[in-house]
Amino acid sequence: MKRYQNVLLIVAVILLGALPLWIVEKPAAGPDGEPAEIFAGADDKAKNLIGEIDPDYQPWFAPLIEPASGEIASMLFALQAALGAGFIGYYLGAARTREKMRQENKALQELKEVDSRQDRTKEQLIRAD
Amino acid sequence: MHIMEGFLPVKHAIGWGVASVPFVAYGIYSIKKRIAANPEQRILLGVAAAFSFVLSALKIPSVTGSCSHPTGTGLGALLFGPAAMAPIGAVVLLFQALLLAHGGLTTLGANIFSMAIVGPFVAYGVFRLARALNASLAVSVFLAASLADLLTYVTTSVQLAWAFPDPVGGFMASFAKFAGIFAITQIPLAISEGLLTVLIFNALARFNPAELRDMKLSEASEVRA
Numbered sequence: 001m002k003r004y005q006n007v008l009l010i011v012a013v014i015l016l017g018a019l020p021l022w023i024v025e026k027p028a029a030g031p032d033g034e035p036a037e038i039f040a041g042a043d044d045k046a047k048n049l050i051g052e053i054d055p056d057y058q059p060w061f062a063p064l065i066e067p068a069s070g071e072i073a074s075m076l077f078a079l080q081a082a083l084g085a086g087f088i089g090y091y092l093g094a095a096r097t098r099e100k101m102r103q104e105n106k107a108l109q110e111l112k113e114v115d116s117r118q119d120r121t122k123e124q125l126i127r128a129d
Numbered sequence: 130m131h132i133m134e135g136f137l138p139v140k141h142a143i144g145w146g147v148a149s150v151p152f153v154a155y156g157i158y159s160i161k162k163r164i165a166a167n168p169e170q171r172i173l174l175g176v177a178a179a180f181s182f183v184l185s186a187l188k189i190p191s192v193t194g195s196c197s198h199p200t201g202t203g204l205g206a207l208l209f210g211p212a213a214m215a216p217i218g219a220v221v222l223l224f225q226a227l228l229l230a231h232g233g234l235t236t237l238g239a240n241i242f243s244m245a246i247v248g249p250f251v252a253y254g255v256f257r258l259a260r261a262l263n264a265s266l267a268v269s270v271f272l273a274a275s276l277a278d279l280l281t282y283v284t285t286s287v288q289l290a291w292a293f294p295d296p297v298g299g300f301m302a303s304f305a306k307f308a309g310i311f312a313i314t315q316i317p318l319a320i321s322e323g324l325l326t327v328l329i330f331n332a333l334a335r336f337n338p339a340e341l342r343d344m345k346l347s348e349a350s351e352v353r354a
Contacts, residue, residue, distance in 0.1 A: 009324045016324075042193075043131065045310045046136075046289060049307065050289070050293050053294075057293070060235070061234070067229060080185075080186040087179035091175070099336045099337075
Protein backbone atom coordinates (compact mmCIF):
# COMPACT_ATOMS: atom_id res chain seq x y z
CA MET A 1 0.00 0.00 0.00
CA LYS A 2 2.74 2.40 1.03
CA ARG A 3 4.52 1.66 -2.22
CA TYR A 4 1.56 2.63 -4.35
CA GLN A 5 0.44 5.50 -2.15
CA ASN A 6 2.09 8.20 -4.24
CA VAL A 7 0.76 6.80 -7.50
CA LEU A 8 -2.74 6.57 -6.05
CA LEU A 9 -2.50 10.16 -4.82
CA ILE A 10 -1.57 11.41 -8.29
CA VAL A 11 -4.33 9.39 -9.95
CA ALA A 12 -6.89 10.78 -7.48
CA VAL A 13 -5.81 14.36 -8.18
CA ILE A 14 -6.08 13.85 -11.93
CA LEU A 15 -9.53 12.27 -11.56
CA LEU A 16 -10.72 15.13 -9.35
CA GLY A 17 -9.66 17.57 -12.04
CA ALA A 18 -10.95 15.59 -15.00
CA LEU A 19 -14.29 14.31 -13.74
CA PRO A 20 -16.00 17.72 -13.73
CA LEU A 21 -15.37 17.87 -17.48
CA TRP A 22 -17.75 14.91 -17.85
CA ILE A 23 -20.18 15.62 -15.05
CA VAL A 24 -20.93 19.28 -15.69
CA GLU A 25 -23.19 19.95 -18.64
CA LYS A 26 -22.73 23.06 -20.67
CA PRO A 27 -25.47 25.53 -19.78
CA ALA A 28 -27.90 26.43 -22.55
CA ALA A 29 -27.18 29.49 -24.64
CA GLY A 30 -28.50 32.76 -23.20
CA PRO A 31 -31.55 34.57 -24.64
CA ASP A 32 -29.29 36.69 -26.81
CA GLY A 33 -28.07 33.56 -28.53
CA GLU A 34 -24.56 33.88 -27.17
CA PRO A 35 -23.16 30.54 -26.09
CA ALA A 36 -22.89 30.27 -22.32
CA GLU A 37 -19.43 30.12 -20.86
CA ILE A 38 -18.34 27.08 -18.96
CA PHE A 39 -15.37 26.65 -16.65
CA ALA A 40 -14.73 30.35 -16.42
CA GLY A 41 -12.90 31.59 -13.35
CA ALA A 42 -14.84 31.65 -10.10
CA ASP A 43 -13.80 35.29 -9.70
CA ASP A 44 -15.64 36.18 -12.91
CA LYS A 45 -18.78 34.68 -11.44
CA ALA A 46 -18.24 36.65 -8.25
CA LYS A 47 -17.90 39.79 -10.33
CA ASN A 48 -21.28 39.12 -11.95
CA LEU A 49 -22.82 38.42 -8.56
CA ILE A 50 -21.55 41.74 -7.20
CA GLY A 51 -23.19 43.38 -10.22
CA GLU A 52 -26.49 41.69 -9.32
CA ILE A 53 -26.39 42.58 -5.63
CA ASP A 54 -25.23 46.16 -6.11
CA PRO A 55 -25.75 47.27 -9.72
CA ASP A 56 -24.36 50.72 -8.91
CA TYR A 57 -20.99 49.48 -7.70
CA GLN A 58 -18.09 50.62 -9.84
CA PRO A 59 -14.64 49.13 -9.33
CA TRP A 60 -12.50 52.04 -8.25
CA PHE A 61 -9.13 50.73 -9.30
CA ALA A 62 -7.94 48.85 -12.36
CA PRO A 63 -4.97 46.48 -12.60
CA LEU A 64 -1.80 48.37 -13.47
CA ILE A 65 -0.71 45.84 -16.05
CA GLU A 66 -3.07 43.40 -17.63
CA PRO A 67 -1.77 40.54 -19.75
CA ALA A 68 -2.46 41.64 -23.32
CA SER A 69 -4.30 38.41 -24.15
CA GLY A 70 -5.41 35.09 -22.72
CA GLU A 71 -2.40 33.47 -24.36
CA ILE A 72 0.03 35.75 -22.59
CA ALA A 73 -1.78 35.25 -19.30
CA SER A 74 -1.51 31.48 -19.68
CA MET A 75 2.19 31.84 -20.47
CA LEU A 76 2.72 33.79 -17.26
CA PHE A 77 0.78 31.24 -15.23
CA ALA A 78 2.84 28.46 -16.82
CA LEU A 79 5.99 30.39 -15.94
CA GLN A 80 4.83 30.70 -12.35
CA ALA A 81 4.21 26.97 -12.10
CA ALA A 82 7.48 26.14 -13.89
CA LEU A 83 9.56 28.27 -11.53
CA GLY A 84 7.97 26.64 -8.52
CA ALA A 85 8.17 23.10 -9.88
CA GLY A 86 11.78 23.62 -10.99
CA PHE A 87 12.80 24.68 -7.52
CA ILE A 88 11.03 21.78 -5.85
CA GLY A 89 12.59 19.36 -8.33
CA TYR A 90 16.06 20.76 -7.68
CA TYR A 91 15.58 20.46 -3.95
CA LEU A 92 14.32 16.88 -4.07
CA GLY A 93 17.17 15.89 -6.37
CA ALA A 94 19.74 17.47 -4.09
CA ALA A 95 18.15 15.94 -1.00
CA ARG A 96 18.09 12.53 -2.62
CA THR A 97 21.75 12.67 -3.56
CA ARG A 98 22.68 13.88 -0.10
CA GLU A 99 20.79 11.02 1.53
CA LYS A 100 22.41 8.52 -0.85
CA MET A 101 25.90 9.82 -0.09
CA ARG A 102 25.16 9.70 3.60
CA GLN A 103 24.19 6.04 3.30
CA GLU A 104 27.29 5.24 1.23
CA ASN A 105 29.55 7.01 3.69
CA LYS A 106 28.00 5.07 6.51
CA ALA A 107 28.55 1.78 4.68
CA LEU A 108 32.13 2.76 3.92
CA GLN A 109 32.75 3.66 7.54
CA GLU A 110 31.45 0.29 8.69
CA LEU A 111 33.63 -1.46 6.14
CA LYS A 112 36.70 0.37 7.43
CA GLU A 113 35.85 -0.59 10.99
CA VAL A 114 35.57 -4.22 10.01
CA ASP A 115 38.92 -3.94 8.19
CA SER A 116 40.69 -2.38 11.15
CA ARG A 117 39.24 -4.99 13.46
CA GLN A 118 40.54 -7.74 11.18
CA ASP A 119 43.94 -6.02 11.08
CA ARG A 120 44.03 -5.96 14.83
CA THR A 121 43.17 -9.65 15.03
CA LYS A 122 45.95 -10.40 12.57
CA GLU A 123 48.43 -8.40 14.63
CA GLN A 124 47.39 -10.25 17.73
CA LEU A 125 47.81 -13.57 15.95
CA ILE A 126 51.26 -12.57 14.73
CA ARG A 127 52.26 -11.50 18.23
CA ALA A 128 50.89 -14.73 19.65
CA ASP A 129 53.15 -16.60 17.31
CA MET B 130 -9.41 32.80 -7.13
CA HIS B 131 -8.90 36.04 -5.29
CA ILE B 132 -11.00 39.15 -4.92
CA MET B 133 -10.39 41.21 -8.01
CA GLU B 134 -8.76 44.60 -8.26
CA GLY B 135 -11.11 47.40 -7.24
CA PHE B 136 -13.89 45.06 -6.18
CA LEU B 137 -13.80 45.86 -2.49
CA PRO B 138 -15.08 49.25 -1.29
CA VAL B 139 -12.29 51.56 -0.13
CA LYS B 140 -13.05 51.17 3.59
CA HIS B 141 -12.98 47.39 3.39
CA ALA B 142 -9.82 47.40 1.30
CA ILE B 143 -8.03 49.55 3.87
CA GLY B 144 -9.48 47.63 6.82
CA TRP B 145 -8.25 44.26 5.56
CA GLY B 146 -4.90 45.78 4.73
CA VAL B 147 -4.51 47.08 8.27
CA ALA B 148 -5.60 43.72 9.67
CA SER B 149 -2.99 41.86 7.60
CA VAL B 150 0.05 44.04 8.25
CA PRO B 151 0.85 42.80 11.79
CA PHE B 152 0.68 39.16 10.65
CA VAL B 153 3.03 39.79 7.74
CA ALA B 154 5.40 41.73 9.99
CA TYR B 155 5.41 39.04 12.66
CA GLY B 156 5.81 36.41 9.94
CA ILE B 157 8.95 38.10 8.62
CA TYR B 158 10.31 38.26 12.17
CA SER B 159 9.56 34.58 12.81
CA ILE B 160 11.19 33.52 9.53
CA LYS B 161 14.32 35.55 10.31
CA LYS B 162 14.55 34.00 13.75
CA ARG B 163 14.05 30.51 12.38
CA ILE B 164 16.66 30.91 9.63
CA ALA B 165 19.17 32.47 12.03
CA ALA B 166 18.82 29.41 14.27
CA ASN B 167 18.71 26.86 11.43
CA PRO B 168 20.42 28.28 8.32
CA GLU B 169 20.12 24.90 6.59
CA GLN B 170 16.34 25.28 6.55
CA ARG B 171 16.53 28.23 4.18
CA ILE B 172 16.16 26.10 1.09
CA LEU B 173 13.25 24.21 2.62
CA LEU B 174 11.55 27.57 3.11
CA GLY B 175 12.07 28.09 -0.61
CA VAL B 176 10.35 24.77 -1.24
CA ALA B 177 7.33 25.88 0.81
CA ALA B 178 7.14 29.09 -1.22
CA ALA B 179 7.62 27.21 -4.49
CA PHE B 180 4.84 24.80 -3.60
CA SER B 181 2.47 27.71 -3.07
CA PHE B 182 3.65 29.20 -6.36
CA VAL B 183 2.89 26.03 -8.27
CA LEU B 184 -0.47 25.27 -6.72
CA SER B 185 -1.84 28.78 -7.01
CA ALA B 186 -0.98 28.79 -10.73
CA LEU B 187 -3.07 25.71 -11.43
CA LYS B 188 -6.61 26.61 -12.36
CA ILE B 189 -8.56 23.42 -12.14
CA PRO B 190 -12.14 22.82 -13.34
CA SER B 191 -14.63 21.97 -10.65
CA VAL B 192 -18.07 20.44 -10.28
CA THR B 193 -19.81 23.83 -10.28
CA GLY B 194 -18.76 24.47 -13.86
CA SER B 195 -16.20 27.09 -12.98
CA CYS B 196 -12.48 27.01 -12.34
CA SER B 197 -10.48 27.89 -9.29
CA HIS B 198 -7.04 27.13 -7.94
CA PRO B 199 -5.59 25.69 -4.72
CA THR B 200 -3.43 27.83 -2.45
CA GLY B 201 -0.54 25.62 -1.37
CA THR B 202 -0.17 27.36 1.98
CA GLY B 203 -0.73 24.29 4.16
CA LEU B 204 2.72 22.80 3.60
CA GLY B 205 4.61 25.89 4.69
CA ALA B 206 2.35 26.38 7.71
CA LEU B 207 3.16 22.87 8.91
CA LEU B 208 6.90 23.21 8.28
CA PHE B 209 7.50 26.75 9.49
CA GLY B 210 4.48 27.67 11.59
CA PRO B 211 1.39 29.57 10.49
CA ALA B 212 2.84 33.08 10.78
CA ALA B 213 5.67 32.33 8.36
CA MET B 214 3.22 31.84 5.51
CA ALA B 215 1.82 35.38 5.75
CA PRO B 216 4.80 37.06 4.03
CA ILE B 217 5.28 34.12 1.64
CA GLY B 218 1.63 34.18 0.61
CA ALA B 219 1.88 37.94 0.26
CA VAL B 220 4.72 37.52 -2.25
CA VAL B 221 2.71 35.01 -4.30
CA LEU B 222 -0.33 37.31 -4.26
CA LEU B 223 1.76 40.34 -5.17
CA PHE B 224 3.28 38.51 -8.14
CA GLN B 225 -0.17 37.57 -9.41
CA ALA B 226 -1.63 41.01 -8.76
CA LEU B 227 1.18 42.87 -10.52
CA LEU B 228 1.91 40.63 -13.49
CA LEU B 229 -1.23 38.62 -14.04
CA ALA B 230 -4.03 41.03 -13.11
CA HIS B 231 -5.21 38.21 -10.85
CA GLY B 232 -6.35 39.50 -7.50
CA GLY B 233 -5.21 43.08 -7.05
CA LEU B 234 -3.28 45.69 -5.14
CA THR B 235 -6.35 47.26 -3.54
CA THR B 236 -7.64 43.82 -2.54
CA LEU B 237 -4.19 42.56 -1.52
CA GLY B 238 -4.89 42.99 2.20
CA ALA B 239 -8.13 41.02 2.02
CA ASN B 240 -6.55 38.30 -0.12
CA ILE B 241 -3.53 38.04 2.20
CA PHE B 242 -5.93 37.69 5.11
CA SER B 243 -7.86 34.80 3.56
CA MET B 244 -5.06 32.91 1.84
CA ALA B 245 -1.94 33.70 3.82
CA ILE B 246 -3.35 34.12 7.33
CA VAL B 247 -6.61 32.22 7.82
CA GLY B 248 -5.50 29.27 5.67
CA PRO B 249 -2.15 28.66 7.39
CA PHE B 250 -3.61 29.06 10.89
CA VAL B 251 -6.37 26.58 10.04
CA ALA B 252 -3.74 24.18 8.68
CA TYR B 253 -1.65 24.45 11.81
CA GLY B 254 -4.61 24.09 14.18
CA VAL B 255 -6.12 21.14 12.34
CA PHE B 256 -2.75 19.39 12.17
CA ARG B 257 -2.14 19.76 15.91
CA LEU B 258 -5.67 18.60 16.68
CA ALA B 259 -5.44 15.59 14.38
CA ARG B 260 -2.07 14.59 15.84
CA ALA B 261 -3.45 14.97 19.36
CA LEU B 262 -6.25 12.61 18.37
CA ASN B 263 -3.65 10.09 17.18
CA ALA B 264 -4.39 10.43 13.49
CA SER B 265 -1.56 9.19 11.27
CA LEU B 266 0.86 11.69 9.77
CA ALA B 267 -0.62 11.34 6.27
CA VAL B 268 -4.21 11.81 7.45
CA SER B 269 -3.25 14.81 9.58
CA VAL B 270 -1.41 16.47 6.69
CA PHE B 271 -4.31 15.79 4.34
CA LEU B 272 -6.91 17.26 6.70
CA ALA B 273 -4.74 20.27 7.51
CA ALA B 274 -4.02 21.19 3.89
CA SER B 275 -7.50 20.60 2.51
CA LEU B 276 -9.33 22.43 5.31
CA ALA B 277 -6.88 25.33 5.02
CA ASP B 278 -7.68 25.54 1.33
CA LEU B 279 -11.44 25.37 1.88
CA LEU B 280 -11.49 27.87 4.75
CA THR B 281 -9.50 30.32 2.64
CA TYR B 282 -12.38 30.51 0.22
CA VAL B 283 -15.01 30.57 2.94
CA THR B 284 -13.15 33.63 4.22
CA THR B 285 -13.21 35.18 0.75
CA SER B 286 -16.98 34.64 0.70
CA VAL B 287 -17.34 36.29 4.10
CA GLN B 288 -15.27 39.25 2.95
CA LEU B 289 -17.39 39.75 -0.15
CA ALA B 290 -20.69 39.22 1.68
CA TRP B 291 -19.64 41.78 4.26
CA ALA B 292 -18.86 44.32 1.56
CA PHE B 293 -21.92 43.48 -0.53
CA PRO B 294 -24.78 42.41 1.72
CA ASP B 295 -27.89 41.31 -0.14
CA PRO B 296 -30.48 44.16 -0.30
CA VAL B 297 -33.16 41.72 0.88
CA GLY B 298 -31.52 38.93 2.87
CA GLY B 299 -28.56 40.91 4.22
CA PHE B 300 -25.20 39.38 5.03
CA MET B 301 -26.31 35.75 5.32
CA ALA B 302 -28.13 35.64 1.99
CA SER B 303 -25.16 37.26 0.33
CA PHE B 304 -22.72 34.92 2.06
CA ALA B 305 -24.70 31.91 0.83
CA LYS B 306 -24.43 33.20 -2.74
CA PHE B 307 -20.70 33.93 -2.62
CA ALA B 308 -19.99 30.68 -0.82
CA GLY B 309 -21.93 28.92 -3.59
CA ILE B 310 -19.43 30.34 -6.05
CA PHE B 311 -16.19 30.10 -4.11
CA ALA B 312 -16.52 27.48 -1.39
CA ILE B 313 -18.49 24.83 -3.30
CA THR B 314 -16.21 25.17 -6.30
CA GLN B 315 -13.31 24.72 -3.96
CA ILE B 316 -14.36 21.41 -2.37
CA PRO B 317 -12.81 19.05 -4.95
CA LEU B 318 -9.82 21.37 -5.26
CA ALA B 319 -9.34 21.34 -1.52
CA ILE B 320 -9.25 17.55 -1.64
CA SER B 321 -6.69 17.74 -4.45
CA GLU B 322 -4.58 20.15 -2.44
CA GLY B 323 -4.72 17.80 0.55
CA LEU B 324 -3.57 14.88 -1.60
CA LEU B 325 -0.78 16.88 -3.25
CA THR B 326 0.46 18.09 0.12
CA VAL B 327 0.64 14.50 1.37
CA LEU B 328 2.56 13.67 -1.82
CA ILE B 329 5.22 16.32 -1.27
CA PHE B 330 5.34 15.46 2.42
CA ASN B 331 6.09 11.85 1.52
CA ALA B 332 8.95 13.01 -0.68
CA LEU B 333 10.33 15.34 2.00
CA ALA B 334 10.03 12.67 4.69
CA ARG B 335 11.86 10.15 2.53
CA PHE B 336 14.94 12.27 1.91
CA ASN B 337 14.97 14.48 4.99
CA PRO B 338 13.90 12.33 7.92
CA ALA B 339 16.21 14.19 10.28
CA GLU B 340 14.93 17.65 9.34
CA LEU B 341 11.28 16.71 9.76
CA ARG B 342 12.09 15.15 13.09
CA ASP B 343 13.79 18.35 14.21
CA MET B 344 10.65 20.22 13.25
CA LYS B 345 8.73 17.89 15.57
CA LEU B 346 6.30 17.02 12.82
CA SER B 347 6.64 13.31 13.00
CA GLU B 348 7.88 10.54 15.18
CA ALA B 349 11.10 8.89 14.14
CA SER B 350 9.36 5.58 13.52
CA GLU B 351 6.83 7.13 11.15
CA VAL B 352 9.40 8.88 9.04
CA ARG B 353 11.31 5.72 8.46
CA ALA B 354 8.18 3.73 7.61
